[in-house]
Amino acid sequence: MRANQSQQKPDEILSVPVFGRAVVIGSGIAGLTMARVLSRYVAELVIVERDSSAGESGTRPGVPQAHHPHNLHPQGQQILEAQFAGITEDLLADRAVSMGEPGDIAFHYAGGWHMARTDSRRPVLACSRALLERHLLRRLQADERIQIRYATEVAGLYTDSSGARVGGLFLRSRGRNGGGEVALDAEIVVDASGRRSRAPEWLAALGFPAPEEWRIDAQVGYVSRVYQRPASFDEGWKMLYIRPTPPEHTRGGIITPLEGDRWHVGLIGVGRDYPPMEEAKFLDYARSLPVLELYEAIREAQPLTRLYGFRGADNRVRRYDRLPRYLEGFLVAGDAAYALNPVYAQGMTAAVLAGQALDEALRSHPGLASGDIAGLSRRFQEALSEAVEGPWRQATRTDWRWPLTEVMDNTELLVGPWD
Numbered sequence: 001m002r003a004n005q006s007q008q009k010p011d012e013i014l015s016v017p018v019f020g021r022a023v024v025i026g027s028g029i030a031g032l033t034m035a036r037v038l039s040r041y042v043a044e045l046v047i048v049e050r051d052s053s054a055g056e057s058g059t060r061p062g063v064p065q066a067h068h069p070h071n072l073h074p075q076g077q078q079i080l081e082a083q084f085a086g087i088t089e090d091l092l093a094d095r096a097v098s099m100g101e102p103g104d105i106a107f108h109y110a111g112g113w114h115m116a117r118t119d120s121r122r123p124v125l126a127c128s129r130a131l132l133e134r135h136l137l138r139r140l141q142a143d144e145r146i147q148i149r150y151a152t153e154v155a156g157l158y159t160d161s162s163g164a165r166v167g168g169l170f171l172r173s174r175g176r177n178g179g180g181e182v183a184l185d186a187e188i189v190v191d192a193s194g195r196r197s198r199a200p201e202w203l204a205a206l207g208f209p210a211p212e213e214w215r216i217d218a219q220v221g222y223v224s225r226v227y228q229r230p231a232s233f234d235e236g237w238k239m240l241y242i243r244p245t246p247p248e249h250t251r252g253g254i255i256t257p258l259e260g261d262r263w264h265v266g267l268i269g270v271g272r273d274y275p276p277m278e279e280a281k282f283l284d285y286a287r288s289l290p291v292l293e294l295y296e297a298i299r300e301a302q303p304l305t306r307l308y309g310f311r312g313a314d315n316r317v318r319r320y321d322r323l324p325r326y327l328e329g330f331l332v333a334g335d336a337a338y339a340l341n342p343v344y345a346q347g348m349t350a351a352v353l354a355g356q357a358l359d360e361a362l363r364s365h366p367g368l369a370s371g372d373i374a375g376l377s378r379r380f381q382e383a384l385s386e387a388v389e390g391p392w393r394q395a396t397r398t399d400w401r402w403p404l405t406e407v408m409d410n411t412e413l414l415v416g417p418w419d
């Protein structure tokens with residue numbers, strides 16, 4: 001059985017599902033990739049999403065960060081392609097922007113311009129988060145064993161009769177005729193509900209230990225909006241990133257190309273040097289960046305949206321890999337486990353790494369042949385922790401250099417959490 005598993009290609013579906021019903025909480029990037037992997041092992045998969053729709057036209061309340069530029073790291077793109085074969089072509093056909101030539105990405109950091117290493121054979125894609133989610137969802141919706149329940153909020157978990165394994169979830173409808181809680185049985189539950197995950201409380205309510213939490217907060221703020229890309233503007237790049245540099249260059253900004261000849265523009269401030277929400281001051285802040293390229297690009301450009309702000313994007317890890325006791329069958333992925341300072345553009349990649357970690361954990365799970373879930377939670381959380389070690393170190397080691405960075409008491413930092 002295991003030999004067959006290791007030869008299995010990502011897109012193949014097991015002829016006999018190993019587990020019964022799995023439920024994924026949240027239809028963000030982590031939820032959708034975890035669902036993709038799980039769907040190959042279960043008889044039925046339900047994605048429970050608090051928002052009322054997939055947000056065809058743009059953003060949705062459950063993902064406020066989508067109002068800000070999102071760039072997918074090449075590693076994340078590669079993993080997505082492995083899990084959703086052909087997704088790169090689909091996105092390109094739906095007007096995602098391809099960045100493959102040297103010079104397509106202008107990157108300013110530490111007082112100088114740096115050339116991003118790009119490869120036209122494997123271009124880096126840029127598009128809105130909504131477009132990416134839409135394509136991932138479309139793939140999942142093509143599988144009749146997968147069901148998505150919108151406007152439904154998870155309120156808690158329950159165990160099965162053993163008290164050691166997850167038994168299901170309590171759901172609350174958010175529709176007009178809401179009503180009370182209903183139970184949904186599940187053999188596997190994945191929490192991919194993002195930064196505001198309530199999994200520690202859900203575990204505690206069942207008498208299971210909550211994870212240790214580490215937090216390193218560089219006091220980052222974003223203010224962003226979408227612009228029409230000026231037809232006449234000859235910028236010589238497709239994407240521009242002026243990244244804040246510790247300890248003193250607290251201001252930065254980014255222009256990411258979006259489908260439909262648009263730019264997603266974000267101003268970034270670290271160490272509480274937050275960009276302003278007022279129109280005139282927004283441009284002043286852009287002019288105050290270490291180089292003028294971003295200001296010059298947007299000063300005559302036509303805004304297509306209002307300004308959106310975001311604060312509170314700290315680095316926060318919940319050490320589910322170190323729990324003394326696990327609720328078997330319950331897994332935590334994406335920002336719910338590892339939320340990173342977005343300045344380093346690693347969050348979506350960390351989210352899809354969770355899918356890859358689950359794939360590995362399932363393939364090597366001793367109970368796979370018999371459908372025994374015991375041990376999978378620990379195996380997965382450990383694999384995830386190993387996978388996200390690099391992004392966590394990069395973000396926290398740099399953030400630690402900002403004078404105003406706050407580090408939560410018990411956080412292990414200098415030698416890195418995994419040393």
Ligand SMILES: Cc1cc2nc3c(=O)[nH]c(=O)nc-3n(C[C@H](O)[C@H](O)[C@H](O)COP(=O)(O)OP(=O)(O)OC[C@H]3O[C@@H](n4cnc5c(N)ncnc54)[C@H](O)[C@@H]3O)c2cc1C
Binds near residue numbers: 069153335336342
């Ligand atoms: C300003 C900003 C800019 C960023 N830029 C980048 C970038 O350039 N590149 C990058 O890779 N990453 C970036 N990120 C990080 C990225 O957004 C996250 O890492 C990523 O979205 C995590 O995905 P997720 O699926 O874990 O969570 P989310 O995308 O937050 O999804 C969580 C989902 O769960 C749902 N949900 C929540 N609670 C419940 C509940 N109780 N019941 C049912 N559903 C629920 C929500 O509605 C939502 O759909 C940025 C983040 C911020 C804040």
